[in-house]
Amino acid sequence: xxxxxxxxxxxxxxxxxxxxxxxxxxxxxxxxxxxxxxxxxxxxxxxxxxxxxxxxxxxxxxxxxxxxxxxxxxxxxxxxxxxxxxxxxxxxxxxxxxxxxxxxxxxxxxxxxxxxxxxxxxxxxxxxxxxxxxxxxxxxxxxxxxxxxxxxxxxxxxxxxxxxxxxxxxxxxxxxxxxxxxxxxxxxxxxxxxxxxxxxxxxxxxxxxxxxxxxxxxxxxxxxxxxxxxxxxxxxxxxxxxxxxxxxxxxxxxxxxxxxxxxxxxxxxxxxxxxxxxxxxxxxxxxxxxxxxxxxxxxxxxxxxxxxxxxxxxxxxxxxxxxxxxxxxxxxxxxxxxxxxxxxxxxxxxxxxxxxxxxxxxxxxxxxxxxxxxxxxxxxxxxxxxxxxxxxxxxxxxxxxxxxxxxxxxxxxxxxxxxxxxxxxxxxxxxxxxxxxxxxxxxxxxxxxxxxxxxxxxxxxxxxxxxxxxxxxxxxxxxxxxxxxxxxxxxxxxxxxxxxxxxxxxxxxxxxxxxxxxxxxxxxxxxxxxxxxxxxxxxxxxxxxxxxxxxxxxxxxxxxxxxxxxxxxxxxxxxxxxxxxxxxxxxxxxxxxxxxxxxxxxxxxxxxxxxxxxxxxxxxxxxxxxxxxxxxxxxxxxxxxxxxxxxxxxxxxxxxxxxxxxxxxxxxxxxxxxxxxxxxxxxxxxxxxxxxxxxxxxxxxxxxxxxxxxxxxxxxxxxxxxxxxxxxxxxxxxxxxxxxxxxxxxxxxxxxxxxxxxxxxxxxxxxxxxxxxxxxxxxxxxxxxxxxxxxxxxxxxxxxxxxxxxxxxxxx
Ligand SMILES: Cc1cc2nc3c(=O)[nH]c(=O)nc-3n(C[C@H](O)[C@H](O)[C@H](O)COP(=O)(O)OP(=O)(O)OC[C@H]3O[C@@H](n4cnc5c(N)ncnc54)[C@H](O)[C@@H]3O)c2cc1C
Numbered sequence: 001x002x003x004x005x006x007x008x009x010x011x012x013x014x015x016x017x018x019x020x021x022x023x024x025x026x027x028x029x030x031x032x033x034x035x036x037x038x039x040x041x042x043x044x045x046x047x048x049x050x051x052x053x054x055x056x057x058x059x060x061x062x063x064x065x066x067x068x069x070x071x072x073x074x075x076x077x078x079x080x081x082x083x084x085x086x087x088x089x090x091x092x093x094x095x096x097x098x099x100x101x102x103x104x105x106x107x108x109x110x111x112x113x114x115x116x117x118x119x120x121x122x123x124x125x126x127x128x129x130x131x132x133x134x135x136x137x138x139x140x141x142x143x144x145x146x147x148x149x150x151x152x153x154x155x156x157x158x159x160x161x162x163x164x165x166x167x168x169x170x171x172x173x174x175x176x177x178x179x180x181x182x183x184x185x186x187x188x189x190x191x192x193x194x195x196x197x198x199x200x201x202x203x204x205x206x207x208x209x210x211x212x213x214x215x216x217x218x219x220x221x222x223x224x225x226x227x228x229x230x231x232x233x234x235x236x237x238x239x240x241x242x243x244x245x246x247x248x249x250x251x252x253x254x255x256x257x258x259x260x261x262x263x264x265x266x267x268x269x270x271x272x273x274x275x276x277x278x279x280x281x282x283x284x285x286x287x288x289x290x291x292x293x294x295x296x297x298x299x300x301x302x303x304x305x306x307x308x309x310x311x312x313x314x315x316x317x318x319x320x321x322x323x324x325x326x327x328x329x330x331x332x333x334x335x336x337x338x339x340x341x342x343x344x345x346x347x348x349x350x351x352x353x354x355x356x357x358x359x360x361x362x363x364x365x366x367x368x369x370x371x372x373x374x375x376x377x378x379x380x381x382x383x384x385x386x387x388x389x390x391x392x393x394x395x396x397x398x399x400x401x402x403x404x405x406x407x408x409x410x411x412x413x414x415x416x417x418x419x420x421x422x423x424x425x426x427x428x429x430x431x432x433x434x435x436x437x438x439x440x441x442x443x444x445x446x447x448x449x450x451x452x453x454x455x456x457x458x459x460x461x462x463x464x465x466x467x468x469x470x471x472x473x474x475x476x477x478x479x480x481x482x483x484x485x486x487x488x489x490x491x492x493x494x495x496x497x498x499x500x501x502x503x504x505x506x507x508x509x510x511x512x513x514x515x516x517x518x519x520x521x522x523x524x525x526x527x528x529x530x531x532x533x534x535x536x537x538x539x540x541x542x543x544x545x546x547x548x549x550x551x552x553x554x555x556x557x558x559x560x561x562x563x564x565x566x567x568x569x570x571x572x573x574x575x576x577x578x579x580x581x582x583x584x585x586x587x588x589x590x591x592x593x594x595x596x597x598x599x600x601x602x603x604x605x606x607x608x609x610x611x612x613x614x615x616x617x618x619x620x621x622x623x624x625x626x627x628x629x630x631x632x633x634x635x636x637x638x639x640x641x642x643x644x645x646x647x648x649x650x651x652x653x654x655x656x657x658x659x660x661x662x663x664x665x666x667x668x669x670x671x672x673x674x675x676x677x678x679x680x681x682x683x684x685x686x687x688x689x690x691x692x693x694x695x696x697x698x699x700x701x702x703x704x705x706x707x708x709x710x711x712x713x714x715x716x717x718x719x720x721x722x723x724x725x726x727x728x729x730x731x732x733x734x735x736x737x738x739x740x741x742x743x744x745x746x747x748x749x750x751x752x753x754x755x756x757x758x759x760x761x762x763x764x765x766x767x768x769x770x771x772x773x774x775x776x777x778x779x780x781x782x783x784x785x786x787x788x789x790x791x792x793x794x795x796x797x798x799x800x801x802x803x804x805x806x807x808x809x810x811x812x
Contacts, residue, residue, distance in 0.1 A: 002193050004172055008035035010377060011189045011198040013177045016047040017157045018342075018362050019204030020330065021173070021314075021370025032168035035198070037191060039176035042161060044296035045206035046362065049332040050153040050275055051233050053254060053263060054364040055092060056117055057108055057145055059418070061741045063341065064108075065384040066368025066541045068115050071147050073367040074156065079164060083159035085152055090253045090266075092148030093131045095317075096140045097259035103473050103736075104417050105143035106789025112145075114753060120144040121789065131255055133320045138612065148254055150265060153363045158392055160370070182213040200377055202354045203347065207245055207335040209357035213347075220349035224400035226358045227407035230300050231334040232282045232307060233274035235267055236324035237628055243269035252791045259413035260313045266323065271321050275310035276414035283333060285404050294332065302329040308333045318348035327403035336360055338398055338406030338427065340414065343391040344369055348566050351574065355391045360414075381537045385687040389680040392566040397451035402427045407687050420739075421479055421668075422470035423447050423455070433590055434647050435654055442664050445479070450562040452501030455666040457482045473788060474735040475759050475766075479668060486665035487672055487761035490636050496662035498654070498672060499642075501562040502591050505546075508555045509580040516548065517557045519575060521692060521709065523560075523702040524550045529616050534700050535571060536709035540691040540716060544568050545682055547633075549618060561682045562586075576697050590650035594662055595640025597809065603641060611641075617809045624649075624656035636670055637677030637803055639812045674805040675767050676760040678727050684740070685725070685755040685769055691716060694761045694771060695797070696725040723752060726770060726776045727797040733759070733766035734787050743786040743796070744770055756784060763802050772796065 012019045023036045030505045033242070057750030058064040063708050071089075078085045085702075105121050112119035115539055120143070127134060127142050161171055169211040172193070179190040186197045203224075213224035240254075252266040256794045262275035283300065284291045304326070315322035327367070335358040336387055337343055342365065347353035356373045359365055371388070375382040380656055387393065409426035423446070430451035440446065444455035445465065456479075459465055463478040470477070473802040489495045517524050525531030525548060546568060547561040560568045565586060573582040594603060600611050609621030609630050617632045626649035634640025645653055658664065671681075680686050680695065692701060692709070693716050701713065728744070738757030752772035768785055776783065779798035785792040804810060 004175065004191065004196055005035060005170065007197045008033055009198065010034040010200045010202065010539065011187070012036040012202040012204050013189070014040040014045065014206055014208070014357070015157070015171065015173065016045045016204065016206050016362065017043070017160070017366035018206070018356050018359055018369050019165065019202070019368040019568070020157050020160045020649065022204055022356050022373040023169050023201055024160040025370035025374035026377060027164045027167035027169040027300060029374050031374070031378055034169045035196060036169070036171045037175045037177050037189070037196075038171065038173050039294070040296035041173055042171070043157050045208065046332060046334055047153045047157055047250050048297060049299065049330050050363045050595065051265065051272055052150045052153045052363050053265065054144060054149050054151055056112065056147045057094065057119070058145070058390050059104065059108055059658070060341070060386055060639070061364070062386050062388045063112060064111055064115060065319060066365050066372060068117060068368070068647050069371055070364055070367030074151055077159050077163065081159050081163035083155070083162045085155040087149065087151040087160055087250055090251045091130070091146045092254040092256060093127060094145065094258055095134075096142060096496060098140060099140055100417060100471060101259060102141050103788040105141070106741070107739060108143065110786050110789065111741050114741065114743055114750060118146055130253055132758070133318045134255065135317050135319070139652050144564065144730055145695035150254065150385070151363065155676040156363065156366065160366075164308055164418060176759045177212065182219060200352045200354065202356055202377070204356045206359070206362070207303070207333045209294050209335065209343070209355070213641040214352055216347060216350050219353075221353070222348055223395065223400065224358070225336040225394045225403040226335050226337050226343075227285055227404045228333045229336050229407060229411045230283055230303070232329060232331040233272050234302065234304070234307070234326050235272050235328045235330070236321065237327045238269040239271070239324045240319060241320060242266060254520065255318065257314070257317055260310065260317070261415050262310045262314055262449045264314055270324055270327065273311065273314050273321070275307050276411060277306050279306055280408050280411040281306065281697065281765060282404055282408055288298070288537065292387055300331040300333070302331055304329060312719055321399040332540060334360055336407035338394060338403050338409055338410065340410040341389050341723065342369065344372055344389040345386060345391050346496050346570070348392050348570070381541075381688065385683075385689040387687065392570065393563065395450055395565050397603055398429045402430060417471070417545060419472060421469055421477060422467070429453060430457065431501060435497055435498045435500070435590070438651060438654055439498060439664070444664070444666065447667065448681060449501055450565055452562055454500055454541045455664065457486065457666040457668045458664055473739070475737055476735065482667075483668050483672060486663065486669035489663035489675060490596045490638055490665055491762050492597065494594060494598040494602040494662045495636070495665040495669070496654070496657045497593040497665050497667070499591040499593055501586065502560055502589075503565040503568060504585045504589060505558045505560070505572060506555065506583045506585060507558065507576075508583070510554055511577070512580055513550060513553045513558050515576055515580050516558070516572070519572070519708065521702065521707040521713070522700045524548055525616070527551060528617055528618055531616065532700060534692055536692055536713070537688060538695065538706070540709035540713035541688040542686045542690060542692050542695055542697070543688060544571055544687055547765065566684055588646070590647045592643040592645070592650065592653060592657065593634060593640060594643060594657060595634040595636045595638045597639055597812070598660035598661070599638070599640050602657060602662050605660055606656050624653045626653055628653070634810065635679055636673040637679065638809050672761055675756050675769060676801070677760045678801040680767060680769070681756065690771060691721065693717060693721045694723050694725060721774055723771050724774050725776055726772045726777050728754070728768045728770060728783070728785060728794045729763070729764040729797060729802070730785055731793040733796060734790060734792055736787055738785050738787050739767050740767040742768070744772060745784040745786060745791060746776065751783060760802065768794070
């Protein structure tokens with residue numbers, strides 16, 4: 001029987017690669033009084049049967065960071081903990097069938113370069129030199145990743161476990177957690193071997209995370225949004241030619257045919273073929289297929305029929321593969337969150353609880369994930385912005401049906417490209433505003449924002465709305481003339497945009513205003529006005545931004561991004577003193593943005609409001625006979641008002657506004673308009689990768705008061721920020737605008753990165769917002785922006801906005 005300690009600072013539930021890496025990194029951070037509980041032997045979940053591929057490739061900046069950390073750790077771990085491991089850094093060749101795929105590779109190469117990795121994009125003629133057995137006739141090129149390889153997942157886990165134990169952390173194997181309770185400030189973790197009390201607890205239960213998550217529901221938790229998919233790879237018999245080659249040339253690089261959707265890896269002198277098949281299969285998702293009590297070290301029955309197309313395709317691509325028969329099939333459970341990324345960070349709704357679970361690439365990500373988890377636990381903040389993996393990105397609308405539909409879709413398109421105008425169909429229409437019918441009959445092409453459907457752009461009869469038309473990184477497409485016209489309507493007349501699903505929070509209770517004031521570096525606006533407030537962490541990095549309406553000492557209302565719903569509510573309540581509550585009213589109002597130089601004229605005939613009230617004013621009024629709140633703001637950077645109304649009244653107000661000449665526009669136009677104004681979006685431009693000073697938020701900082709991050713920001717102010725937020729225009733526009741994290745160059749030196757890019761229809765240029773080395777931010781400085789691998793000369797703009805720098809139109 002395991003000798004369980006009665007108390008640990010942190011208890012981790014689950015001893016797969018991720019849980020053990022979390023324990024290792026906690027110990028590395030000096031938190032050695034930590035305990036990992038594993039119901040069976042370490043690796044009993046998904047880890048033991050994983051193929052162990054370790055790519056660095058990702059199109060997500062955060063995920064690439066995490067994987068890069070893993071790979072660098074795995075190279076030195078065996079020596080550091082004296083635990084030899086089979087880790088082969090073979091490199092990989094990722095094939096492209098199309099030029100759009102080559103563009104994706106160029107982008108990943110640029111991001112890799114920014115992170116110090118030497119990914120290479122190679123032409124068709126160069127592929128054979130890296131991988132002699134491949135058929136080339138239908139290829140466009142490839143990406144070579146020198147850091148890719150494969151590791152033995154069990155050895156990796158054991159090495160991390162050894163390292164953690166050497167530092168003093170404890171692991172109790174064959175100890176199943178059976179429940180959770182609270183006793184005062186402590187968690188009581190119940191196991192089949194007795195109880196352990198702890199300060200903080202981590203759900204690292206892999207594909208069993210939903211079951212573990214249920215125990216946290218009485219303490220504010222939610223149902224873990226995930227599904228379990230079946231994932232297979234097959235191992236072939238040995239191939240003499242490969243055996244001969246190995247003796248002289250070593251192991252082949254890993255080959256990924258992402259357009260056909262499989263990887264092919266040399267395994268000893270045979271192959272390992274692993275497809276992500278379209279006809280994907282979920283398990284344990286229906287009442288007739290209940291979740292098993294225990295599936296440790298078990299597999300699903302082989303299901304090779306599902307893989308037939310992929311096997312044939314791979315044999316045609318690498319004819320050598322066809323020489324060998326199948327020796328063994330591995331079909332195991334693999335967890336999927338709706339977007340295929342893990343749940344890594346604070347557990348939504350629950351204090352002192354964290355998640356490091358639902359990893360689909362948990363071997364290559366375990367190292368980095370352990371570091372991130374340890375930072376969350378020990379510091380409450382992470383080195384890299386990790387929003388793309390933050391569990392709070394899914395909110396209440398991500399129910400089981402949604403999670404399943406998205407998991408099946410995401411698995412089947414694991415290697416798919418995610419083009420800006422493509423909308424994946426599964427899980428649509430989760431949250432519909434009462435305007436949905438009006439929007440779609442006006443031609444709206446919709447997209448979800450935290451489940452809320454909003455118009456992206458308005459199509460006209462005859463526009464090509466096919467899936468194929470969206471398969472491009474280019475600006476041009478059926479949407480382009482429509483977005484141009486929508487921007488022109490906002491510039492010259494009046495547009496109306498339904499912004500459904502804004503997050504609306506109220507902080508109330510004695511001292512509510514002081515509480516919000518203590519969290520933000522900004523000065524709260526006076527009553528009757530709306531103002532932007534920024535919230536920093538201890539390093540002065542920007543955690544979030546909210547619009548604040550400061551009604552009374554005991555009531556503050558805040559409006560924030562739709563996707564920030566749980567994140568921002570938690571930022572307010574987690575630190576709230578007793579007596580302060582945070583309530584969410586997001587579904588109780590609809591917002592219509594009415595904006596453009598004619599906005600006043602359009603509204604005038606419909607409202608009793610005083611439309612002469614200034615920019616940032618708030619007033620209650622009637623529009624089209626309905627009671628509304630009018631905020632004099634416009635994210636489009638024109639004269640405008642946000643009309644906030646009860647959802648049921650939105651159709652009448654919409655009809656009145658459009659009847660009076662307001663032209664419907666969509667989120668794509670709003671994005672272009674706000675970029676010309678230099679307005680930042682949360683997690684688009686504002687993130688914990690940058691400080692408030694780097695982001696140019698100086699004028700929002702009230703230095704006279706105390707706030708989180710002040711010490712760090714004072715020091716940074718004294719030294720001068722190393723980089724600054726800028727607007728750039730590309731001198732000669734290419735076919736595409738700069739995507740997130742495109743490199744900015746000064747000759748051959750990388751001097752920054754872009755954050756947002758779009759065509760600015762009012763200024764007639766491809767505009768990028770980005771972060772640039774501080775000595776280069778003077779207006780007129782010439783740099784180059786790398787867009788999908790091609791460098792474009794660009795000019796740094798002055799500190800004011802490109803469009804209406806004096807805000808004359810906004811205040812007009
Ligand atoms: C066929 C296949 C091939 C794969 N290939 C790769 C690959 O090449 N590269 C890659 O990066 N990823 C791959 N994966 C994915 C990878 O296996 C997982 O992402 C990874 O193993 C997840 O690790 P984990 O620690 O999060 O979860 P797990 O390994 O599932 O560990 C969770 C642990 O929690 C324990 N546990 C659960 N409930 C309790 C409880 N109540 N009390 C105590 N303990 C509990 C379980 O026993 C288990 O050991 C593959 C997956 C499959 C199915």
